Amino acid sequence: DADVTQTPRNRITKTGKRIMLECSQTKGHDRMYWYRQDPGLGLRLIYYSFDVKDINKGEISDGYSVSRQAQAKFSLSLESAIPNQTALYFCATSESGTQETQYFGPGTRLLVL
Amino acid sequence: RKEVEQDPGPFNVPEGATVAFNCTYSNSASQSFFWYRQDCRKEPKLLMSVYSSGNEDGRFTAQLNRASQYISLLIRDSKLSDSATYLCVAGEYGNKLVFGAGTILRVKS
Numbered sequence: 696d697a698d699v700t701q702t703p704r705n706r707i708t709k710t711g712k713r714i715m716l717e718c719s720q721t722k723g724h725d726r727m728y729w730y731r732q733d734p735g736l737g738l739r740l741i742y743y744s745f746d747v748k749d750i751n752k753g754e755i756s757d758g759y760s761v762s763r764q765a766q767a768k769f770s771l772s773l774e775s776a777i778p779n780q781t782a783l784y785f786c787a788t789s790e791s792g793t794q795e796t797q798y799f800g801p802g803t804r805l806l807v808l
Numbered sequence: 809r810k811e812v813e814q815d816p817g818p819f820n821v822p823e824g825a826t827v828a829f830n831c832t833y834s835n836s837a838s839q840s841f842f843w844y845r846q847d848c849r850k851e852p853k854l855l856m857s858v859y860s861s862g863n864e865d866g867r868f869t870a871q872l873n874r875a876s877q878y879i880s881l882l883i884r885d886s887k888l889s890d891s892a893t894y895l896c897v898a899g900e901y902g903n904k905l906v907f908g909a910g911t912i913l914r915v916k917s
Contacts, residue, residue, distance in 0.1 A: 730907075735816070735909055736909055737810075737812075737895065737907040737908055737909035737910060738852070738895070738905075738907040739907075740904060740905070740906075743904065745902070753904075785851055785852070796842075796854045796857075797854075797905060799851035799852050799853070800851060801850070801851050802849075802850075802851055
């Protein structure tokens with residue numbers, strides 16, 4: 696079984712709809728992250744969490760919110776989806792530390808019409 | 809200006825070739841450096857960390873020049889399976905990673 700899972704893997708939604716992307720991990724890591732990837736721009740950090748009570752904005756948090764329900768779960772919400780949020784979304788985890796590897800989930804492809 | 813810049817490629821090379829990728833980063837406070845590999849439509853995976861002293865892992869050699877804020881990756885004896893996008897990454901305080909847009913490598917027989 697994969698250590699970091701994301702649901703759904705693919706999603707098509709309409710402008711203005713609220714959607715939630717979910718991430719679960721079995722690695723026992725404290726730190727979790729949400730990124731989006733767009734062609735030519737690389738991965739950009741949306742939000743990150745260093746433990747259950749910690750939530751931090753990343754580079755591009757506008758239009759997104761997150762919830763860290765448990766150590767193993769970190770969900771990303773788009774309150775009112777817009778077309779420029781069409782992207783590939785990745786969740787990642789890492790252990791505490793300054794140079795720890797991040798492990799990525801398989802990604803969620805989101806299309807906002 | 810992007811914080812981490814890479815030549816997007818694509819680099820088209822024959823099997824057995826040696827290929828080098830370069831990367832520059834703008835934040836002099838960056839503390840850690842990595843190369844990640846991303847296959848088409850897949851998640852990024854760590855290829856190797858990059859240390860100031862340089863490090864090697866089989867056919868792969870990574871170098872870091874802090875003074876020039878420059879990172880490199882050398883792949884020797886390229887294999888078809890090396891075809892992927894290579895992401896240069898700089899780590900900031902608190903394990904925040906800043907990714908380059910990636911360099912595409914295509915190895916052809």
